Amino acid sequence: MPISEMTSLxxxxxxxxxxxxxxxxxxxxxxxxxxLPHGIGILLQSRCACSCHRSGGRA
Incomplete structure (x- = not known):
């Protein structure tokens, strides 16, 4: 698994x-x-990029 994918999980x-x-x-x-409240375009926490979430179900 690439490092960039691991950090987005x-x-x-x-x-x-x-x-x-x-x-x-x-x-x-x-x-x-x-x-982030009042932080236009700044995320406090990003969504998990796991494929189990993208498909609409859980693994």
Missing amino acids: STECLLATRPGYTDLHNSCHQLQDIP
Whole structure:
């Protein structure tokens, strides 16, 4: 997995890529971008880029 892809995953989804931890995808709460209040275009927290979220379901 490329470094750039790893940094865009939540902690839970990154750990879920390891054997025995796949159920941690269900613990991910980074399902949407959270903007910084009054910070136009600045994100406080970005959405998890895991494929389990992009497909509309969980892994």
